[in-house]
Amino acid sequence: MRILLNQVHHRLLDIPVLRTDARIVAVIGPNGSGKTTLLELLAGMEEPEAGEVTLADRLPAKMRVGWVGEFPDRTMLFSRVHDEIASPLRFGHAPCRDIDAKVHEIAALLGIAHLLPKATETLSGGEKVLVAFAAALAPGPEILILDEVDTHLDEAAADRVTRALRSRPETTVVLCTQNMDAAAEADHLLYLEGGRVLLSGTPKEVFAELKATCFYPTLWRMEGC
Numbered sequence: 001m002r003i004l005l006n007q008v009h010h011r012l013l014d015i016p017v018l019r020t021d022a023r024i025v026a027v028i029g030p031n032g033s034g035k036t037t038l039l040e041l042l043a044g045m046e047e048p049e050a051g052e053v054t055l056a057d058r059l060p061a062k063m064r065v066g067w068v069g070e071f072p073d074r075t076m077l078f079s080r081v082h083d084e085i086a087s088p089l090r091f092g093h094a095p096c097r098d099i100d101a102k103v104h105e106i107a108a109l110l111g112i113a114h115l116l117p118k119a120t121e122t123l124s125g126g127e128k129v130l131v132a133f134a135a136a137l138a139p140g141p142e143i144l145i146l147d148e149v150d151t152h153l154d155e156a157a158a159d160r161v162t163r164a165l166r167s168r169p170e171t172t173v174v175l176c177t178q179n180m181d182a183a184a185e186a187d188h189l190l191y192l193e194g195g196r197v198l199l200s201g202t203p204k205e206v207f208a209e210l211k212a213t214c215f216y217p218t219l220w221r222m223e224g225c
């Protein structure tokens, strides 16, 4: 899906032109550089003060968007995990038998089937992220936006999320992360500073410019890349 930003100004963001057709896009940069703001524009949660954001030539508000934030318990609606994951399907009026099958399929994919009967308020931070991720993925979003969701995930859970993303080639993913090893797995990388996109390209191209900074994948450093 083509992501296109044209003459966009919003809060501190200032993006003359940004265009990518990549499927998995990672956004990196220092605290306060505008990563979440950019994600909010792409999700249609914010409209730009100036300029235009389009996804496949459509406004984000016209797309099926999935969003998972860093603190998903702020947006959880239901007291039971099964109902939380089922909620976007119910809101979309999917048939009941399909909903149950889909909830179990997604839960199995993410290794959280054992959480389905639990109360959402009893979950750990990482479990809440996985449940929110399952709920966002269940209705088959055209674009899935993940705001630092890996912060609370252990390595095995992060791997299951990555596998789930790879198993949905029809969904475009835009994520921001402070984990440069995770960012290195994306198809396209954006490096922001002070609201500007300073670097845009493949992980190899972008990280080549960041070798002398802390924004360089540890694994690449260890491997002497």
Ligand SMILES: Nc1ncnc2c1ncn2[C@@H]1O[C@H](COP(=O)(O)OP(=O)(O)OP(=O)(O)O)[C@@H](O)[C@H]1O
Pocket: 011, 012, 029, 030, 031, 032, 033, 034, 035, 036, 037, 038
């Ligand atoms: N609703 C808002 N109204 C006004 N300014 C905001 C709002 N939300 C964020 N900002 C400001 O915009 C700037 C960028 O914030 P943003 O959350 O996009 O950065 P970030 O790169 O995601 O940071 P972090 O890595 O710390 O999460 C910050 O200076 C922040 O104070």
